[in-house]
Amino acid sequence: xxxxxxxxxxxxxxxxxxxxxxxxxxxxxxxxxxxxxxxxxxxxxxxxxxxxxxxxxxxxxxxxxxxxxxxxxxxxxxxxxxxxxxxxxxxxxxxxxxxxxxxxxxxxxxxxxxxxxxxxxxxxxxxxxxxxxxxxxxxxxxxxxxxxxxxxxxxxxxxxxxxxxxxxxxxxxxxxxxxxxxxxxxxxxxxxxxxxxxxxxxxxxxxxxxxxxxxxxxxxxxxxxxxxxxxxxxxxxxxxxxxxxxxxxxxxxxxxxxx
Amino acid sequence: xxxxxxxxxxxxxxxxxxxxxxxxxxxxxxxxxxxxxxxxxxxxxxxxxxxxxxxxxxxxxxxxxxxxxxxxxxxxxxxxxxxxxxxxxxxxxxxxxxxxxxxxxxxxxxxxxxxxxxxxxxxxxxxxxxxxxxxxxxxxxxxxxxxxxxxxxxxxxxxxxxxxxxxxxxxxxxxxxxxxxxxxxxxxxxxxxxxxxxxxxxxxxxxxxxxxxxxxxxxxxxxxxxxxxxxxxxxxxxxxxxxxxxxxxxxxxxxxxxxxxxxxxxxxxxxxxxxxxxxxxxxxxxxxxxxxxxxxxxxxxxxxxxxxxxxxxxxxxxxxxxxxxxxxxxxxxxxxxxxxxxxxxxxxxxxxxxxxxxx
Amino acid sequence: xxxxxxxxxxxxxxxxxxxxxxxxxxxxxxxxxxxxxxxxxxxxxxxxxxxxxxxxxxxxxxxxxxxxxxxxxxxxxxxxxxxxxxxxxxxxxxxxxxxxxxxxxxxxxxxxxxxxxxxxxxxxxxxxxxxxxxxxxxxxxxxxxxxxxxxxxxxxxxxxxxxxxxxxxxxxxxxxxxxxxxx
Ligand SMILES: Cc1ncc(C[n+]2csc(CCOP(=O)(O)OP(=O)(O)O)c2C)c(N)n1
Ligand code: SF4
Ligand SMILES: [Mg+2]
Numbered sequence: 046x047x048x049x050x051x052x053x054x055x056x057x058x059x060x061x062x063x064x065x066x067x068x069x070x071x072x073x074x075x076x077x078x079x080x081x082x083x084x085x086x087x088x089x090x091x092x093x094x095x096x097x098x099x100x101x102x103x104x105x106x107x108x109x110x111x112x113x114x115x116x117x118x119x120x121x122x123x124x125x126x127x128x129x130x131x132x133x134x135x136x137x138x139x140x141x142x143x144x145x146x147x148x149x150x151x152x153x154x155x156x157x158x159x160x161x162x163x164x165x166x167x168x169x170x171x172x173x174x175x176x177x178x179x180x181x182x183x184x185x186x187x188x189x190x191x192x193x194x195x196x197x198x199x200x201x202x203x204x205x206x207x208x209x210x211x212x213x214x215x216x217x218x219x220x221x222x223x224x225x226x227x228x229x230x231x232x233x234x235x236x237x238x239x240x241x242x243x244x245x246x247x248x249x250x251x252x253x254x255x256x257x258x259x260x261x262x263x264x265x266x267x268x269x270x271x272x273x274x275x276x277x278x279x280x281x282x283x284x285x286x287x288x289x290x291x292x293x294x295x296x297x298x299x300x301x302x303x304x
Numbered sequence: 305x306x307x308x309x310x311x312x313x314x315x316x317x318x319x320x321x322x323x324x325x326x327x328x329x330x331x332x333x334x335x336x337x338x339x340x341x342x343x344x345x346x347x348x349x350x351x352x353x354x355x356x357x358x359x360x361x362x363x364x365x366x367x368x369x370x371x372x373x374x375x376x377x378x379x380x381x382x383x384x385x386x387x388x389x390x391x392x393x394x395x396x397x398x399x400x401x402x403x404x405x406x407x408x409x410x411x412x413x414x415x416x417x418x419x420x421x422x423x424x425x426x427x428x429x430x431x432x433x434x435x436x437x438x439x440x441x442x443x444x445x446x447x448x449x450x451x452x453x454x455x456x457x458x459x460x461x462x463x464x465x466x467x468x469x470x471x472x473x474x475x476x477x478x479x480x481x482x483x484x485x486x487x488x489x490x491x492x493x494x495x496x497x498x499x500x501x502x503x504x505x506x507x508x509x510x511x512x513x514x515x516x517x518x519x520x521x522x523x524x525x526x527x528x529x530x531x532x533x534x535x536x537x538x539x540x541x542x543x544x545x546x547x548x549x550x551x552x553x554x555x556x557x558x559x560x561x562x563x564x565x566x567x568x569x570x571x572x573x574x575x576x577x578x579x580x581x582x583x584x585x586x587x588x589x590x591x592x593x594x595x596x597x598x599x600x601x602x603x604x605x606x607x608x609x610x611x612x613x614x615x616x617x618x619x620x621x622x623x624x625x626x627x628x629x630x631x632x633x634x635x636x637x638x639x640x641x642x643x644x645x646x647x648x649x650x651x652x653x654x655x656x657x658x659x660x661x662x663x
Numbered sequence: 664x665x666x667x668x669x670x671x672x673x674x675x676x677x678x679x680x681x682x683x684x685x686x687x688x689x690x691x692x693x694x695x696x697x698x699x700x701x702x703x704x705x706x707x708x709x710x711x712x713x714x715x716x717x718x719x720x721x722x723x724x725x726x727x728x729x730x731x732x733x734x735x736x737x738x739x740x741x742x743x744x745x746x747x748x749x750x751x752x753x754x755x756x757x758x759x760x761x762x763x764x765x766x767x768x769x770x771x772x773x774x775x776x777x778x779x780x781x782x783x784x785x786x787x788x789x790x791x792x793x794x795x796x797x798x799x800x801x802x803x804x805x806x807x808x809x810x811x812x813x814x815x816x817x818x819x820x821x822x823x824x825x826x827x828x829x830x831x832x833x834x835x836x837x838x839x840x841x842x843x844x845x846x
Binding site for chain 2: 095098099117118119125131132133134136137140
Binding site: 317482489570571573 | 695696702703722
């Protein structure tokens with residue numbers, strides 16, 4: 046942390062969020078996981094939730110959530126975070142509960158758990174990181190991998206004949222009655238980061254207001270497994286990824302329509 | 305179905321599956337997750353009817369995979385939690401059980417087992433012994449396994465399962481079957497006498513006024529996972545030393561000792577009564593805990609009798625553990641019946657045969 | 664007194680309920696007792712059955728292969744269970760629905776009880792047929808005392824239907840009287 050006196054600033058205008066642990070992360074250069082962690086920490090702080098939060102970590106590059114976010118965290122088996130979070134929230138309805146999941150975790154192995162948590166309207170929030178690949182295991186095809194995208198298990202590019210299509214989870218989950226809020230955001234420009242934060246705030250407010258299930262899908266990078274320089278990875282998010290996975294709000298429950 | 309019994313000294317005619325619910329509720333369990341499967345549906349049905357009024361949660365999950373993970377979350381929150389299922393569902397829970405054992409989370413899992421493998425059938429069976437005792441999930445862990453043989457024990461062992469699970473921070477499994485689950489017999493709702501009131505200083509409740517905590521099974525750094533495995537091992541050794549339980553039934557002067565658990569043990573009691581009337585000195589050692597297995601008792605018993613007759617409702621699983629406990633292998637006989645209860649007549653016939661051979 | 668019985672009929676005839684009543688009665692008389700129902704797919708097709716074992720000693724199996732008693736409330740159950748009855752055992756049939764010529768064995772003690780007719784004509788409710796049959800079985804077997812059965816009725820009949828207890832008592836008595844006639 047900067048010591049304002051020493052470097053001659055009169056007032057700190059930017060500080061690390063209280064809920065973000067002051068350690069070096071293990072994420073690769075240009076990876077968005079770090080940015081997304083920070084947004085989550087900022088929103089936890091904004092509502093003073095730190096001391097009543099239980100985070101649920103998934104299996105993927107973000108498994109070390111408990112090293113970075115200064116809250117209680119339980120680790121879940123691959124894909125099962127929404128079920129684990131359900132168990133936490135049902136046991137402690139007054140606490141704030143969120144999951145942090147990758148696209149392999151949420152949209153492949155954990156499809157059943159996410160759909161049913163949403164459909165039950167579980168009052169919890171989901172941070173969903175779509176980087177179109179399995180980062181942790183070395184860049185295999187994810188359910189969100191783009192058509193034509195080469196991964197270590199689609200060496201000739203993803204072909205819908207046999208591999209199917211990239212899944213748009215934010216839209217899919219928006220279609221469920223239990224979902225209170227579903228949005229897709231990106232964090233490749235400062236403006237997008239501001240928007241993303243707004244969405245996470247909305248999602249958290251849904252939980253705070255007892256409105257039901259909320260999810261924010263982040264378009265994220267994996268320069269390492271995409272075989273791209275960080276800047277090119279940003280361009281890919283802004284270009285083909287945003288085209289197929291358009292950012293936007295797909296469902297937002299107003300108090301009035303909450304039966 | 306009746307609510308928890310008012311007068312503790314009173315005998316009430318109760319179904320085994322319901323006795324499990326009464327035991328769980330008496331032990332303070334207020335959270336139940338599950339998915340329907342025969343022959344244990346009375347349990348979720350009871351919990352659905354009664355837990356809400358007790359301020360608890362009943363949730364019918366989308367699968368047993370989700371079930372066990374909901375339990376993981378509730379257990380990590382420091383609350384007592386239970387599920388019940390049967391073979392196919394317990395198979396789906398193995399992943400979560402491994403995680404819970406690794407994360408040192410207590411919970412009670414009830415297996416009202418049926419015949420297998422695969423969809424098998426709903427006939428009573430003890431084919432899940434290996435899965436329960438050796439661990440069907442990955443990584444090398446143990447579950448505490450209790451085997452009730454009466455409605456009364458469905459009640460008392462459920463309470464004990466919660467205590468042991470909390471005491472040792474590990475999942476405990478009740479291995480029953482359709483016979484003890486579906487039958488009714490008189491039982492007494494004895495008051496719950498907690499054997500452990502373990503505080504849960506590890507529970508995740510929000511980090512108000514303290515450092516943050518985590519509950520996890522991943523240990524990547526240095527040799528952390530090796531250290532963790534030794535820690536678990538030491539715990540399992542302590543459980544072995546302190547928690548083995550068995551019933552000695554008519555073992556005084558016995559020359560033929562049956563070793564059987566659960567329903568097989570129950571049926572054996574009738575055969576033993578008949579054999580004694582014929583002047584054959586038969587008796588039984590009934591393991592109540594399958595893990596820890598009452599190995600010392602088996603070892604001692606093998607030295608004093610002519611025959612250890614192991615009886616199981618499978619083609620031979622626990623018998624392997626019995627063999628491990630004694631070097632006197634030529635004294636071990638086996639009667640197995642997969643997916644069915646041996647009749648007292650069948651057992652008596654074998655006892656007579658063995659008595660003749662030795663006599 | 665030791666005995667066991669399989670009771671079988673259509674779902675809705677109250678088979679499980681009268682079995683339960685018998686078990687509770689035995690319990691109140693201080694005996695060991697078990698009650699075991701058909702469960703799962705066995706219940707499909709609208710049949711119901713249960714086994715009650717009563718004993719002075721600890722009971723091993725709650726399921727019996729050779730019951731000493733059989734209470735048959737409908738035709739299909741006869742086919743299924745008659746072969747199992749111990750020679751010399753008691754067979755109670757609901758002769759309103761089961762024809763005597765279906766009884767293909769003569770090494771057993773048969774008691775025909777027109778349970779549905781009695782229930783309808785003398786008690787005023789066909790619902791009481793199983794109760795009539797139970798009365799006959801209890802009187803015939805002596806497994807428990809009929810008066811304890813009366814005492815236990817409130818334990819199986821919910822408060823809402825309390826007013827029907829006298830009807831149940833009458834049904835049990837009608838059945839018992841029938842057993843007396845045939846004894
Ligand atoms: C049951 C099971 N299968 C496979 C794995 C291996 N595995 C670990 S992380 C992962 C994929 C992670 O990808 P994603 O969820 O997209 O997260 P990312 O690393 O990209 O952030 C897989 C397959 C596992 N841990 N458990
Ligand atoms: S592998 Fe990909 S997702 Fe994982 S930390 Fe590196 S860049 Fe991020
Ligand atoms: Mg990914």
